[in-house]
Every structure is written in structure tokens, then in C-alpha cells.
Amino acid sequence: MKISFTFVIAALSLLSIPALAADAQTVDEQKSYRVGIYLLNVGKIDLHTSSYDLDFYMWVYSEEDDFTKSKPKIEFMNGKATIEPITVEPHYYEARVKGTFLNNLDFHQYPFEQIHLTVEIEGLDEHQSLVLMADPDESGIDKLISIPGWNLVEMTQDILIHDYPDGKEYSRYVFTMTIERFFLSSFLKTLLPIIIITTIAMLAFWMSPANFAPRIGLGASTLLAAVAAHLNAANQLPPVGYLTLLDKIMIIAYALFLNNLLSMVIQMRYVDHDMKDKAVQINARMRKFMPIIVIVIFFSLLII
Known part of the structure; x- marks a missing residue:
């Protein structure tokens, strides 16, 4: 009886080893991107189409990927933009981005409303393989930016997990600039x-x-x-x-x-x-x- 009990424990231990190895492999394969944005200019804000033109620097830092071999596996989710690479190093990628972006603007408080201008970046790989993180130290808004008729309220960065109907989840970075009309x-x-x-x-x-x-x-x-x-x-x-x-x-x-x-x-x-x-x-x-x-x-x- 004692020998049988020892044999069962040994068998269970052997069965658990592949599962632990698979979990460890998944953790090792997960990559992380540290993303940041520095806003340079705000162009036309079209309230009728909820669109706005932005010009900014974007950078991605990662210890796991070599950006000299392939571009960062990310895409803009709320607009189209032209990307001009500035610095491409093994673990650092920086580009200047100009494009038109969209967001659902809230006009409940018009003519004293606040609106949120966002840039949403999502990883091309699932959340289990690629995680996006914000870079709060370098990200920001240029002090020379002036938007006629609008006053800058704040700038925030958020990391979300966006899920799709097929059950897949992706990490998403959201850069938000909040502006409001001048009250007087x-x-x-x-x-x-x-x-x-x-x-x-x-x-x-x-x-x-x-x-x-x-x-x-x-x-x-x-x-x-x-x-x-x-x-x-x-x-x-x-x-x-x-x-x-x-x-x-x-x-x-x-x-x-x-x-x-x-x-x-x-x-x-x-x-x-x-x-x-x-x-x-x-x-x-x-x-x-x-x-x-x-x-x-x-x-x-x-x-x-």
C-alpha cells in the first residue's frame, strides 16, 4: 500500500511538469512595449465629423524586440496617419506621426462642453503575447500648442484591455488630451x-x-x-x-x-x-x- 501511494504521487508530479513548463514558456514569451507620445501640433477640429488633425512624436521601447529587423507590432485604432521614422535602434523606435483621428465627442454641455482628443494604439499580438505600457516621464504636450477657441484642461495616458467578439484580447494604449471652450x-x-x-x-x-x-x-x-x-x-x-x-x-x-x-x-x-x-x-x-x-x-x- 505504501509503495502504491508513492507511485501515485510520482506519477502526478510527472504529469504536472509539462503544464508548469508551458506556463513558464508563456511568461517568457510575453513581450512588453513602453509607449509614449509628445504632442507637437493640433490642426483642424471638425465637430461635425468628430475628427481632428494631430502631429506628434511617438516612441516604443522594448527589451525583447529588435526594431532594426522589424517595426513595432502596433497600429492606430482610431485614425489614419503617416509615420516617418526618426530613430531606429535594436530596442528603441521613434517616429513623427501626422494624421487625422476620430473620437465620439460628447456635446451634452454645449456650449460649455469638454471634448477628449485621443490617440489609441493597439498591439497586433494578443494580450498574452504583447503588453503595452505607458511612458509617463517623457510623454506630454508642447507648451507652444494653441487651439483657437479652446483651453487645454489636462493630458492623461491609460492602458486598456480591449476584447473582441471572438474572445481575443489585445492591449491598448490611449493618449488623451482634454480641452474645453473658453467660458466667457x-x-x-x-x-x-x-x-x-x-x-x-x-x-x-x-x-x-x-x-x-x-x-x-x-x-x-x-x-x-x-x-x-x-x-x-x-x-x-x-x-x-x-x-x-x-x-x-x-x-x-x-x-x-x-x-x-x-x-x-x-x-x-x-x-x-x-x-x-x-x-x-x-x-x-x-x-x-x-x-x-x-x-x-x-x-x-x-x-x-
Whole structure:
């Protein structure tokens, strides 16, 4: 019995040796690339197509690969670019890259939105064979970069594992530059005209109900101006399927215009029936109703 037990243990040990050897071989065969990017220039940013032109240095460092024999096994996943090698050494590869890249831009907070300009690099071999790592020490953004109308917020680097429907996983390096619009410039160009137009329209509440023609003319003309301003601002964006911050503000403005025009029509009927005092009461009541409209719609839109 003792001999049989010893024999079983020995047999199990022999069976486990190939598995351990295979695991050790897999670990030994796994390569690592240290990737870095130094951004030089930002060209045209096309909001309609969510594309942007970038010019940057890219480098790859690896102890396992000889880049004088073959290029780094990586590719750009969110754009097309021309690559001009600058330095090619056995374990170091550096190139200048110019290309057009794409990313799903978020316009929920337009005209005060932040957008993320990314460069996504993925290994050609699976994650078990090739791992990408970020180089935080040398990567960055040139201090001379200036993007008209935009302010630089931050630069980040991330390493992700991207999986595909066939079950394969690949290591991905993501370089992200976050930019935002200048608040004062966006406010003056986009929101201030709408605020002024809406305020002018609301002045009709302080006019006599008997002056129906001037009041209705004021309300209708300012409504058309508000719609034109809204369309002009919205045309700067692609056809998104959600409400932006500007859209929500315009919904409040349109509600005020509706309240204004509806009040005028009711007052006109009372004036036509020689009930001017009643018309004055309706005018005062609808004027006091304006802040309630703003508050109710504002909190309703917060839920959306």
C-alpha cells in the first residue's frame, strides 16, 4: 500500500511538469512595449465629423524586440496617419506621426462642453503575447500648442484591455488630451444674444394691453430672432440624438415666448369686449407666472 501511494504521487508530479513548463514558456514569451507620445501640433477640429488633425512624436521601447529587423507590432485604432521614422535602434523606435483621428465627442454641455482628443494604439499580438505600457516621464504636450477657441484642461495616458467578439484580447494604449471652450467667449457669443432677445420680448408685459399691434409685433419678431440664434448655434454641431445644455435653455426661452403670446391673445379678447380692467389683471398674472415657468421647466429638464 505504501509503495502504491508513492507511485501515485510520482506519477502526478510527472504529469504536472509539462503544464508548469508551458506556463513558464508563456511568461517568457510575453513581450512588453513602453509607449509614449509628445504632442507637437493640433490642426483642424471638425465637430461635425468628430475628427481632428494631430502631429506628434511617438516612441516604443522594448527589451525583447529588435526594431532594426522589424517595426513595432502596433497600429492606430482610431485614425489614419503617416509615420516617418526618426530613430531606429535594436530596442528603441521613434517616429513623427501626422494624421487625422476620430473620437465620439460628447456635446451634452454645449456650449460649455469638454471634448477628449485621443490617440489609441493597439498591439497586433494578443494580450498574452504583447503588453503595452505607458511612458509617463517623457510623454506630454508642447507648451507652444494653441487651439483657437479652446483651453487645454489636462493630458492623461491609460492602458486598456480591449476584447473582441471572438474572445481575443489585445492591449491598448490611449493618449488623451482634454480641452474645453473658453467660458466667457462661449457665453458672449451664444447665450448672451438669446438672453437679450428673450428679455426684450418680455418687455411686452409692461406695455398697455390696448397696444396690441406693437406688443404682438415685438413678441413675434423676437421669437423669430431667438429661433434663428438657436439654429445658428446648433448648426455648429453634428445631428446628435440628445438635448444639449443650449437646447434646454432654449426650451425655457420658448416656454416664456409661448406664455407671452398666449397672454397677448387672451388680453386682446378682453379688450375687444371692453373689459380692459380684466385684461390688465391677466397681464399682471401672466407676468408673475414667468419665474414659475422657468423653475418648473428647469427642474424638469434636469431629470432628462
